[in-house]
Amino acid sequence: MKIKDSIEGCFQLMGGDFTNAGAASSELKSTLARLGVSQDAVRRAAIAAFEAEMNVIIHAVAGTMHYVITTEEVKITLTDMGPGIEDIELAMQEGYSTAPDWVREMGWGAGMGLPNIKKNADKFKIDSVVGEGATLEITICIKKG
Amino acid sequence: MLKVSDIAEKVGLDIGVKGELNKDITGCYISDLLSDVMANSKDGELWITLQTHPNIVAVAVIKGLSGIIITNGRFPEPDTVKKAESENITIFTTHKTTFEIAGLLYNMLK
Ligand SMILES: Nc1ncnc2c1ncn2[C@@H]1O[C@H](COP(=O)(O)OP(=O)(O)O)[C@@H](O)[C@H]1O
Numbered sequence: 001m002k003i004k005d006s007i008e009g010c011f012q013l014m015g016g017d018f019t020n021a022g023a024a025s026s027e028l029k030s031t032l033a034r035l036g037v038s039q040d041a042v043r044r045a046a047i048a049a050f051e052a053e054m055n056v057i058i059h060a061v062a063g064t065m066h067y068v069i070t071t072e073e074v075k076i077t078l079t080d081m082g083p084g085i086e087d088i089e090l091a092m093q094e095g096y097s098t099a100p101d102w103v104r105e106m107g108w109g110a111g112m113g114l115p116n117i118k119k120n121a122d123k124f125k126i127d128s129v130v131g132e133g134a135t136l137e138i139t140i141c142i143k144k145g
Numbered sequence: 146m147l148k149v150s151d152i153a154e155k156v157g158l159d160i161g162v163k164g165e166l167n168k169d170i171t172g173c174y175i176s177d178l179l180s181d182v183m184a185n186s187k188d189g190e191l192w193i194t195l196q197t198h199p200n201i202v203a204v205a206v207i208k209g210l211s212g213i214i215i216t217n218g219r220f221p222e223p224d225t226v227k228k229a230e231s232e233n234i235t236i237f238t239t240h241k242t243t244f245e246i247a248g249l250l251y252n253m254l255k
């Protein structure tokens with residue numbers, strides 16, 4: 001793998017900007033693939049990053065996606081300004097969603113995003129202050145060899 | 146294995162956006178819920194949907210899908226076409242229903 005120390009990057013995300021949704025996650029995916037990270041880790045990182053990116057676009061006002069890639073792991077941190085998550089346990093339940101009708105008509109808002117991030121991540125942590133925003137920390141381990 | 150380039154003629158689809166046509170089709174997934182496609186589709190699959198907005202292209206890119214088929218006489222939105230062109234994702238359109246397209250594809254892909 002072509003990683004020396006660590007590689008970092010950061011993207012700005014705008015709430016409601018559905019047209020550019022996925023740009024940050026696609027770029028992270030290409031970066032990981034270019035570095036020779038295993039297909040499985042690339043796939044899991046891309047899926048988790050994309051669902052987290054969508055949540056900022058759907059539920060928050062604005063945010064950032066920051067990533068650090070080392071030889072051991074990819075760590076993706078999403079920080080947003082927005083309503084925050086009042087009951088994290090409830091939000092993690094499959095099928096729970098507060099997305100408005102027009103977002104559901106687009107096929108989002110099935111309440112499957114956070115559970116799918118958890119499924120694909122090796123470590124997943126949510127912190128939130130209601131009325132201020134949410135921070136997600138997603139870690140994907142990169143297998144050696 | 147069936148390629149994206151084979152499918153238009155075999156199934157009678159119109160080409161909305163010509164992307165990477167040389168891709169192998171590994172199977173097919175059908176859903177109008179984008180997070181369901183994110184969770185349950187697999188690399189190389191064709192995706193049949195009624196959704197027409199630009200996020201379908203993002204989902205196809207992230208999941209490595211081989212192409213998108215929009216059924217029931219719907220067309221991709223202009224922003225969707227632009228995005229698919231820049232991401233090299235093929236989008237087919239058809240007046241047939243999802244059921245009809247799935248039926249035609251089923252025997253070719255199973
Ligand atoms: N960044 C966020 N800011 C505020 N609320 C969020 C955020 N991410 C998730 N949520 C809350 O958690 C719920 C479940 O999220 P998720 O599983 O991704 O489903 P969906 O996005 O389809 O609603 C959301 O409906 C929303 O209430």
Ligand SMILES: [Mg+2]
Pocket residue numbers: 051054055109112113114
């Ligand atoms: Mg979500």
